[in-house]
Amino acid sequence: MTTDLLPALADRARAAAHARTPACPCGAATLADRADATVVRHAGTVAKAHAPDTDPTELALRVTTAAHLPDVLVPPLGPTPVDLHGRLVTCWPYGTPVDPDAAPWEAAAALLALLHRTPAPVTLPPMRGPAKAARAIAALRTRAAQHPGAAPVLRAWAALPAWARGEAAMPDAVTLCHGDLHLGQLVRHPAPEGPWLLIDVDDLGTGVPAWDLARPAAWYACGLLPPDEWTRFLAAYRAAGGPAVPPDGDPWPALDVPARALTAQTAARAVTKAVAAGRALDEVERSLVDACARMASVALASPRS
Structure with missing residues (x-):
């Protein structure tokens, strides 16, 4: 992970979480920080930096597939991954994990x-x-x-x-x-x-x-x-x-x-x-x-x- 990725990912999650209002009473939390995935939550939004070797075309196809299967997969908040410090990033709604x-x-x-x-x-x-x-x-x-x-x-x-x-x-x-x-x-x-x-x-x-x-x-x-x-x-x-x-x-x-x-x-x-x-x-x-x-x-x- 690059030194600047985590704060940039937090900024991305904040922007996605508050796309409709500048108010921000909530904090961010790092859900995962591994070589193959860094995940940050901000309010009801999760931003994920995918593995460095992720193929952009294949990831876009996978994200698009998820968008068309809302009864099976959590739908993405946007159809196109973005590049952030050399990592592909996608944003998703936060969901309650398994007990x-x-x-x-x-x-x-x-x-x-x-x-x-x-x-x-x-x-x-x-x-x-x-x-x-x-x-x-x-x-x-x-x-x-x-x-x-x-x-x-x-x-x-x-x-x-x-x-x-x-x-x-x-x-x-x-x-x-x-x-x-x-x-x-x-x-x-x-x-x-x-x-x-x-x-x-x-x-x-x-x-x-x-x-x-x-x-x-x-x-x-x-x-x-x-x-x-x-x-x-x-x-x-x-x-x-x-x-x-x-x-x-x-x-x-x-x-x-x-x-x-x-x-x-x-x-x-x-x-x-x-x-x-x-x-x-x-x-x-x-x-x-x-x-x-x-x-x-x-x-x-x-x-x-």
Whole structure:
């Protein structure tokens, strides 16, 4: 992040929040300040500086898609990203985030099913889930390859098909996908008690819809998500007509590859962060690495034809 980006982003959020009045009784808050995203809130407006390598044409297509799906995605406050200190910036309405103790699994599943059933614009690029996973693996190789947890993660990754590693086209090039679904991507809009909607269009695109179910599936498989919560999520997705899994029976043939990829991605990030911080893996991080180790002894499920 450049030194001047954060105050400039705060100014951008203030201008968007008070476009109709010069009065400003409210303060700003930094919601995130990472290498891949800086997010500032001012009153009911959020300004986001996207990753430095963001493609402007692709981001504009993703923002435009969100603007046309107000029942699924929080709509942007403007259709065109702007350049601010070398970073593309978009503005959005603020939404109330998820309470971790009351996870809206049914709402998340219903939104995903609706997104997956919505025809994708023909110009929309592929969703970026596999590419992001590949970057996490590349970072592991570069920064933490000597850590004992790296080897099982890399073995699990190497066993995946090329499309899941971001090395080949996905077998589905038409289904509209979020690309990075987790509970942090849901907000109530309008805040504070509006309906649940999805946020974050950075990875939105066409691809394999099971990828959007893969993180909760992976958590469930690793013992990090209770079975009843996974069951609620899966049942709600099926009830809403989601196409990522069969309407009944075993969903795992469709979910296995994406779930393994997300497990490897999350484990890679965990090991890399632990090495950077000079600390041991915590219990959750060890469970992810252990899950990668177990994958070697279990054959990949064959998708239904």
